[in-house]
Amino acid sequence: MRSSQIHDVFEHILAAAPFDIINEMVPTAMKITNVHSVLSPGLAGKLTIINSTLVSSQLMRATLHYPECMTAIIERMERGLLIGRTSEPYFMLKYEDILHLTPEAAREAIGMRNVLAVDYPELSNVISEGAYLEEMEEVKARARQREAQETV
Numbered sequence: 471m472r473s474s475q476i477h478d479v480f481e482h483i484l485a486a487a488p489f490d491i492i493n494e495m496v497p498t499a500m501k502i503t504n505v506h507s508v509l510s511p512g513l514a515g516k517l518t519i520i521n522s523t524l525v526s527s528q529l530m531r532a533t534l535h536y537p538e539c540m541t542a543i544i545e546r547m548e549r550g551l552l553i554g555r556t557s558e559p560y561f562m563l564k565y566e567d568i569l570h571l572t573p574e575a576a577r578e579a580i581g582m583r584n585v586l587a588v589d590y591p592e593l594s595n596v597i598s599e600g601a602y603l604e605e606m607e608e609v610k611a612r613a614r615q616r617e618a619q620e621t622v
Contacts, residue, residue: 473501473517473561480565483573484580485553486587490594490602491528492542498524499550501561508559536597542590549586557582 481497482489501521506514525547532539558581568576577585594602 473520476561476565484560484577484582484585485550486573486585487546487550488587488589490589490591491597492539492546492590492594493588495525495528495543495546496550496553498528499547500552500554500557501550503551503554504557504559504561505554507555508562532597539590539593539597542593546588546590549584549588552584553582556584 477497478489481487481501482493485496485500487493487496498521502518502525505517508514509517528543529540529547532543560580560582563580568579571579576582591602591606
């Protein structure tokens with residue numbers, strides 16, 4: 471349950487991985503190597519079943535249907551593996567203790583290393599079959615509505 475709670479709020483943000491299908495590989499892959507770097511193989515395997523399934527299914531899906539996205543997916547997966555392998559065991563932290571920090575300061579505090587922000591909006595739109603850019607337009611429209619209401 472905790473893994474679900476921290477995935478978007480902490481793993482995506484701290485790993486500088488935007489919320490899209492291609493960047494999903496970063497927190498998913500980093501969790502695998504981070505957990506396996508500090509826990510026994512048996513326990514780590516149990517804690518990363520979902521992550522391993524997500525990585526393999528995404529690779530299969532892109533290979534079969536969206537091969538133009540594979541280079542970006544592999545790059546993001548490699549980045550996630552590097553972050554997980556070289557960082558302190560971030561998955562064991564009490565994240566409430568770093569909520570007041572900026573992402574950069576939080577990374578420093580928890581020992582998260584080798585973060586590199588990269589975004590692939592065009593390829594995310596390809597692999598989501600047009601849903602990504604459509605969703606981004608909806609997000610921008612809601613933001614404009616909020617701003618308009620705040621100025622009234």
